[in-house]
Amino acid sequence: MANLINLEAVGKSYGVRPLLDAVSLGIAEGDRIGVVGLNGGGKTTLLEVLAGIAEPDSGRVSRVRDLRMAVVTQRTELAEGSTVRDAVLSHYSAEHEWAADARVRSIVDGLGITALGLDSPTANLSGGERRRIALAAALVGDLDLIVLDEPTNHLDVEGVRWLADHLLARRTALVVVTHDRWFLDTVCSRTWEVANGRVEQYDGGYADWVFARAERARLAATAEEKRQNLARKELAWLQRGAKARTSKPRYRIEAAEALIADVPEPRDSVELLTFARRRLGKTVLELEDVTLRAGEKPVLDHTTWRIGPGDRIGLVGVNGSGKTTLLKLLAGESEPEQGRRIEGKTVRLAHLSQELEDLPGQLRVLEAVEEISGRVVLGKQEMSASQLAERLGFPAARQWTPVDDLSGGERRRLQLARLLMGEPNVLLLDEPTNDLDIDTLQQLEDMLDSWPGTLVVVSHDRYLVERVCDAVYGLLGDGRITHLPGGIDEYLRRRQASIAAAAGPAPAVSGGEQKRSSAAEHRAAMKELSRLERRLDQLHAREAELHEQLALHATNPEKLVELNSELKTVRTEKDEVEARWLETSELLD
Incomplete structure (x- = not known):
């Protein structure tokens, strides 16, 4: 396939x-590329050079003629005095034109644009709402390439899944910078890692990138031991985690299992619970017969909820459902309309809000952390202020930077470091992944794995919730806090059912027609599955033959190049056939 852009x-x-x-790199038709790397490492700069927003200092950027490209950056600019309709649907002269297009209707509904009101002035909207408008405006066009910088920020869990499904359904090429690892794994077929001025390229999404990086660290004697251990632990989590994350592996299972053979479980829940009870006693946080509102919107209606020692809870709900309001109530920062909040006598509570706290700008980073405490014990780990700052993305040289010179993301990390230095035994985290890069997220999750306290997390990052939480509760708009034993998947199923019920009953289909359709689909799927299995057998056999040929021609460089090229082609086709086999087999479940 032809490249759309070449660097x-x-x-x-x-x-x-x-x-x-x-x-030097290229973007081909249909590529779905995830860009990862440390904050400040050059990810956004790479996107700006690709998109033509910034000119390179050296080298050349070439684009195919008449390239249709949309770019959504973190700097949202909407025309002054415009309405939502002007910003998103300006290409359509009449309402019926866009309303007749199922794809455009899906975008407008899926990103919550209709709920904002098409005639609402954009000047009155929040930053998150303006980002959604800019994203919708980009997606409604007929495009060859979409370039997105942190598109999942300001989207709830449901919105992130909708965006993933939408991008997968399009043939449009995609380059996306995001720290949302579930999104990377679900959407992206290639990963670029930007580090030290270079761009390393990997096949596959987040799980494949973690494996490749861990494997490279294992084979290269010069790799840092700390990063290798983190990657190995992360891989262990991926291997043991939800089925969806490992259903389409592109790496060798045997190598992965060898790599993680001696990695312990992410946390010993029984041990942590025992420790938490010793620190917290029986009562932690309780809400009794509470009625709560977020402005005029009801959140809780005569609800009782008890959070015990060692509970690790993920709280989910659509934007505006009252998650932040509930967290503020739990933190004691607001009062319920009715009922009462009970806090245990031994509770030492820390609340990470979405707003940046006032930080001591006259101090340097390390001094600001040491202002809280010189050392901290998190579970079995004892660390100095400098060690904790380093784990949260402040290397030794950066620790002497004045606080006033920090970026928004760095101030967020400093806020988190100061919060942890207080050694709380109850943590309330409101969107803790905002402005954190993937490496810092791994460090944070590693600390939370062994943290022996009570944890309540509000996050649109479903990977974080699945990793550090043992239970998921949802605000479903019925005035209650609902336990979701099936986790985020159950939450999404319930939301889908709720939306379908609100839309009314589907057109009736006779029982005979339904059975005939179902039987025909089943026969077609079985036939396709049989064909794919035969092709897989052929590819496995050819791969084995090529390995034998490589051994026989070990001293013939020209033949080795030829055989390696064919082997790569066979492996690529095998991956594609395996992916198709998995998709087809799911239809028969």
């Missing part, structure tokens, strides 16, 4: 620091 030996620096150094 040839591109360099880009800000000040004396090179963010891109002789980078």
Whole structure:
């Protein structure tokens, strides 16, 4: 397939620091590329160079003629005095034109644009709502390439899943910077890691990238031991986690199992619960017969909820359902309309809100952390202030940066470090993944794995919720806090059923027609499954033959190149056939 954009030996620096150094890569038709790397490492710069927003200092960027491209950055700019309709549907002269297009209707509904009101002035909307409008405006067009910078910020769990499904259904090429690992794994077929001015390329999404990075660290003697251990632990979690994350592996299962053979479970829940009870006693946080509102909107209606020692709870709900309001009530920062909040006598509570707290700007990073305490014990781990700051993304040199010079993401990490230095035994975290890169997220999750306290997390990052929480509760708009034994998947099923019920009954289909249709689909799926299995057998046999040929021609460089090329082609086709086999087999479940 032809490349849409090519970068040839591109360099880009800000000040004396090179963010891109002789980078050469290309984006082909249909590519779905996830871009990862440390905050400040050059991800956004790479996107801006690709999109033509910024010119490279050296090298060349070439694009195919008449390339149809949409770019959504973190800097949302909407025309002054415009309405939602102007921003999203300006290409349509009449209402019926866009309303007749199922794809456009899906975008407008899926991103909650209709709920904002098409005639609402954009000037009155929040930053998150303006980001959704910019995203919708980009998606409604007929495009060859979509470039997105952190598109899942300001989307709830349901919105993130809708966006993933929408992008998968389109043939449009995609380049996306995101720290949402579930989104990366679900949507992306390739991963670019931006680090030290270079761009390393990997096949597959987040799980494949973690494996490849861990495997590279294992094979390269110079790899840092700390990063290797983190990647190995993360891989262990991936291997043991939800089925959906490991249903389409592109890496060798045997190698993965060998790599994680000696990695312990992410946490010993029984041990942590015992420790938490010793620290917290029987009573932690309780809401009794509480009625609560978020403005004029009811959140809880005569609801009783008890949070015990060692509970690790993920709280989910659509944007505006009252999650932040409930967290503020749990933190004691607001009062219920009716009922009461009970807090245990031994509770030491810490609340990470979405708002950045006032930080001591006259201090340096390390001084700001040491202002709370010089050392901290998190579970079995004892760390100095400097060690904790380093784990949250402040290397030794950066720890002497004045607080006033920090970026928004760095201030968020400093806020989290100061909060943990207080050694709380109850943590309330409101969207803790905002502005954190993947490496820092791994460090945070590693600490929370062994943290022996009570935890309540509000997050649109379903990977984080599944990783650190043992139970999921939802605000479903019925005035209650509902336990969801099936986790986020159950929450999404309930939301889908609720939306379908509100839309009314589907057109009636006779029993005979339904049975005939179902039987025909089943026969077609069985036939396709049989064909794919035969092709897989052929590819496995050819792969084995090629390995034998490689051994026989070990001293013939030209033949080795030819055989390696064929082997790569066979493996690529095998991956595609395996993926198709998995999709087809799911239809028969």
